[in-house]
Amino acid sequence: xxxxxxxxxxxxxxxxxxxxxxxxxxxxxxxxxxxxxxxxxxxxxxxxxx
Amino acid sequence: xxxxxxxxxxxxxxxxxxxxxxxxxxxxxxxxxxxxxxxxxxxxxxxxxxxxxxxxxxxxxxxxxxxxxxxxxxxxxxxxxxxxxxxxxxxxxxxxxxxxxxxxxxxxxxxxxxxxxxxxxxxxxxxxxxxxxxxxxxxxxxxxxxxxxxxxxxxxxxxxxxxxxxxxxxxxxxxxxxxxxxxxxxxxxxxxxxxxxxxxxxxxxxxxxxxxxxxxxxxxxxxxxxxxxxxxxxxxxxxxxxxxxxx
Numbered sequence: 001x002x003x004x005x006x007x008x009x010x011x012x013x014x015x016x017x018x019x020x021x022x023x024x025x026x027x028x029x030x031x032x033x034x035x036x037x038x039x040x041x042x043x044x045x046x047x048x049x050x
Numbered sequence: 051x052x053x054x055x056x057x058x059x060x061x062x063x064x065x066x067x068x069x070x071x072x073x074x075x076x077x078x079x080x081x082x083x084x085x086x087x088x089x090x091x092x093x094x095x096x097x098x099x100x101x102x103x104x105x106x107x108x109x110x111x112x113x114x115x116x117x118x119x120x121x122x123x124x125x126x127x128x129x130x131x132x133x134x135x136x137x138x139x140x141x142x143x144x145x146x147x148x149x150x151x152x153x154x155x156x157x158x159x160x161x162x163x164x165x166x167x168x169x170x171x172x173x174x175x176x177x178x179x180x181x182x183x184x185x186x187x188x189x190x191x192x193x194x195x196x197x198x199x200x201x202x203x204x205x206x207x208x209x210x211x212x213x214x215x216x217x218x219x220x221x222x223x224x225x226x227x228x229x230x231x232x233x234x235x236x237x238x239x240x241x242x243x244x245x246x247x248x249x250x251x252x253x254x255x256x257x258x259x260x261x262x263x264x265x266x267x268x269x270x271x272x273x274x275x276x277x278x279x280x281x282x283x284x285x286x287x288x289x290x291x292x293x294x295x296x297x
Contacts, residue, residue: 002099003099003102004102006102006164007106010103010109010110013160014109014113017156018156018269025277032280032286032287033283036283036286036287039287043293046297047297
């Protein structure tokens with residue numbers, strides 16, 4: 001088991017970094033989608049009424 | 051190259067995204083199986099820790115390939131932006147750096163972990179490792195440069211030039227183990243006399259390595275697709291804010 005420790009550490013690093021990047025992209029996307037919806041609502045609210 | 055256009059089905063789902071996600075997942079998991087089970091052990095490595103650690107190579111080399119390729123994409127997109135001055139090329143360059151940097155971090159971390167049982171050290175200032183660390187810092191600088199400039203056009207222009215210059219680190223990094231004395235072994239071609247931890251690859255090992263490099267390329271394409279969609283949304287937010295400001 002001790003001989004496998006380096007192998008396990010390296011692959012754990014790969015998965016941790018991969019999921020960190022994936023999570024970062026998707027959470028930023030979600031936040032920006034909400035911001036876009038809010039800004040569009042603001043534009044609609046402020047546009048002159050006929 | 052990955053297109054920014056999203057193709058949606060009638061239900062509104064992202065067809066390309068789902069396809070790329072699925073393909074990536076299958077290929078990476080298959081690569082994992084090949085690396086752990088299918089690939090034969092390196093016969094010339096005697097210590098069990100070193101033999102097991104050798105299997106790090108398949109993901110270490112795959113990560114390095116993606117890192118170098120991502121920085122090449124930034125280099126090419128930067129040149130194209132300077133000619134065309136359209137947002138899509140700046141988005142491609144920026145997205146590629148973020149992904150490339152993540153993979154280069156994987157390279158440095160997995161390489162360090164592999165180095166301990168092989169070279170009995172976590173780190174050494176050999177040409178390859180030093181240039182890898184410098185390259186990593188240069189691309190951190192790329193992201194810092196972008197965050198320091200508010201004006202989108204100026205940011206894109208400066209980042210393009212920086213990305214073109216920073217790419218010089220990649221071919222130098224690749225050739226470092228061939229030009230100078232280095233403890234890092236060569237995967238392709240002969241190692242220097244000082245190279246430690248190298249081995250002759252069997253057919254199974256070669257197949258596994260090539261498969262993992264392809265799998266990582268598909269994974270890169272998937273991440274790039276999603277990161278570029280994010281960049282497009284960031285651009286949309288900037289445009290909407292401008293619209294509100296001048297309403």
